[in-house]
Amino acid sequence: MAAATKSNGALKANNTKTNAASTASNGLRRSRRSTGGAVKVEQEEEQDEEGTDAARSPAKKVKIEENSDVKTPTKKKTTPTKAKGGAKKNVKKEEQEQDAKDVKPSPGKTLAERKLSQHRSSANNTPFPRWPLPTHEEAEKVAWILGRAHGYRPTSEGGRGLPRFTPPAEEKEQFGGCGDVKDVIEATVRTILSCNTSGRNSTAAHQSLVQRFGVRNWEAILEAPQKEVEEAIRCGGLAVNKSKNIQALLRDTKERYGSLSLQHLHDLPTPEVQEILLSFSGVGPKVQSCVQAFCLGRASFAVDTHVQRLSIALGWVPAKSSREQTYYHLNQRVQDELMYPLHVLLIKHGKVCSNCKAKGGRLGKDAKWESDESDADGAKEEEDEKKVDAKARGCPLKEAGLLGRRNLKLLPEEGETEEAAVKKEEKA
Numbered sequence: 001m002a003a004a005t006k007s008n009g010a011l012k013a014n015n016t017k018t019n020a021a022s023t024a025s026n027g028l029r030r031s032r033r034s035t036g037g038a039v040k041v042e043q044e045e046e047q048d049e050e051g052t053d054a055a056r057s058p059a060k061k062v063k064i065e066e067n068s069d070v071k072t073p074t075k076k077k078t079t080p081t082k083a084k085g086g087a088k089k090n091v092k093k094e095e096q097e098q099d100a101k102d103v104k105p106s107p108g109k110t111l112a113e114r115k116l117s118q119h120r121s122s123a124n125n126t127p128f129p130r131w132p133l134p135t136h137e138e139a140e141k142v143a144w145i146l147g148r149a150h151g152y153r154p155t156s157e158g159g160r161g162l163p164r165f166t167p168p169a170e171e172k173e174q175f176g177g178c179g180d181v182k183d184v185i186e187a188t189v190r191t192i193l194s195c196n197t198s199g200r201n202s203t204a205a206h207q208s209l210v211q212r213f214g215v216r217n218w219e220a221i222l223e224a225p226q227k228e229v230e231e232a233i234r235c236g237g238l239a240v241n242k243s244k245n246i247q248a249l250l251r252d253t254k255e256r257y258g259s260l261s262l263q264h265l266h267d268l269p270t271p272e273v274q275e276i277l278l279s280f281s282g283v284g285p286k287v288q289s290c291v292q293a294f295c296l297g298r299a300s301f302a303v304d305t306h307v308q309r310l311s312i313a314l315g316w317v318p319a320k321s322s323r324e325q326t327y328y329h330l331n332q333r334v335q336d337e338l339m340y341p342l343h344v345l346l347i348k349h350g351k352v353c354s355n356c357k358a359k360g361g362r363l364g365k366d367a368k369w370e371s372d373e374s375d376a377d378g379a380k381e382e383e384d385e386k387k388v389d390a391k392a393r394g395c396p397l398k399e400a401g402l403l404g405r406r407n408l409k410l411l412p413e414e415g416e417t418e419e420a421a422v423k424k425e426e427k428a
Helices: 002-049 058-067 087-102 111-122 136-149 184-194 199-213 218-223 226-232 239-257 263-267 270-278 285-295 305-313 323-333 336-352 418-427
Strands: none
Touching (some): 136 336, 184 199, 184 239, 184 263, 184 285, 199 218, 199 226, 218 239, 226 239, 263 270, 270 285, 285 336, 305 323, 305 336
């Protein structure tokens, strides 16, 4: 009997200890859940700052989590809260942006230095040394196919030839454009505004900037709060980055040269001008190339979205080439005298040809093949020649068999025989 009593006492003691341990464990779990709730509240507050509409308020979320049962003490992966407007996607985007911030740049090199280093390694070399196109002959052929299609005629036929650079007027009153003004800072600002947007939007942004600060009033733009410049150009898209880049351009110019002027670039050699322009924030190969071609009158083949798309379609660059690669390749392969006219004609054609327009893009109701009267030869004289609707006319590049070519024969490497090149290509 005494033994049984002793056994019951021990059993009760063990149960008491078990209950105490269970209570402590539950308390710990509640503490962990409460901490996890605080973390999620902080995450949701960050999302709200970015403009995300949360499906539940942070306070409600804490209450729900505190009342929920956690079956296992194992740590679970945090999943984004579903919300209106795709908060889950925004959380993922924020994580990707944070990952990008965590990637440390090469020690001792600024962004400008990295840009210049890349440019110096690419400026005199094509990224596709074995790519066979374009040859000089084909570049000229394409220039004249497009030239004739868009209203230009050879001088031997009484025309003025292909489009050519003409020095911009001292003061140009119209807005927009990609650098076709005499003032180098203005040319750079206009080209920055033209990036990643339509011509209509960039023109509106430039007009709004002038209306707010005045014509070429760089001092006012430099001294203004960044948000004020941002609001002035908001209609052009990417206003935050562009406003920062424009003010950085002005600030760096003043710090380097003592005044808000880059007119001395007109007198410097092209390689030096390239490096000076690329050293500014927001100025990449396309921006500096447009400034060189349209403001300074240098031989430079700028690559925008139309030039990139048609260069790939023509087989002038590999299908997966980037714009920068296309820029360096074309500037090595196309002869100087054809860089300006080909740039102008490829853009003109890419805008009006139903076959060559951007995928999903729409042609304007009045899209015509012929150039404006100020550009095309004989537009006024040839009144009997009616303009043809772009949607009803075939593509001259396609008719010439120049689009969609496949299995191009690569050039042999230096010191390599043609037979060895063919075998290497077959293996690849």
